[in-house]
Amino acid sequence: MKESEMKNPDGYRRIAVPTNDDITIFPGMLGRAKYLNIYEITTDEKFGEKCILIEKRKNPYEKTLQHLKTLDVYRVISDCSIIIATKMGKKGIERLKARNMEIRFAKGPISSILKNICKSME
Numbered sequence: 001m002k003e004s005e006m007k008n009p010d011g012y013r014r015i016a017v018p019t020n021d022d023i024t025i026f027p028g029m030l031g032r033a034k035y036l037n038i039y040e041i042t043t044d045e046k047f048g049e050k051c052i053l054i055e056k057r058k059n060p061y062e063k064t065l066q067h068l069k070t071l072d073v074y075r076v077i078s079d080c081s082i083i084i085a086t087k088m089g090k091k092g093i094e095r096l097k098a099r100n101m102e103i104r105f106a107k108g109p110i111s112s113i114l115k116n117i118c119k120s121m122e
Contacts, residue, residue, distance in 0.1 A: 015039040015051060015117065016077040017084045017110055022056070025107055030085040030092065031061050031069045036077055039114060051114040070095050084113055 018033030026033035070092030
C-alpha cells in the first residue's frame, strides 16, 4: 500500500458505505442515508485482503437539504479513502475527487461489493 493511499492515522485504507439496514448499499443519494458504515481493509496472511466493519456512523445530514451537503458528509468520513454509493450529484463527485476520494458506484448487498474490492487489491 502506498503512503499516498493512506488517509487515517493507523495506515489502513477505509471504505465508507451508506446504508439504512447494514445489508444493502443505500439506493438513494449518498447524503440521505441514515448511516455511513466504515470498513477497514486489512491483510490476513492466510486469506489475503479482507474488509472488516469497524464503525457505524450516524449521518447527521440525513434529512437536511443544505448547499454543499457533500462537503458536510465528507467531514463525517474524511478518514476514508473510498466511498461506495449508488447515487451522487455531479458537483458532489467533483468535490470528493478533489479531496482524493475514490468513488465507486454500486447497488445491492454490501458484502458482494466489499469482496470485489478486496479481490481487486490482492
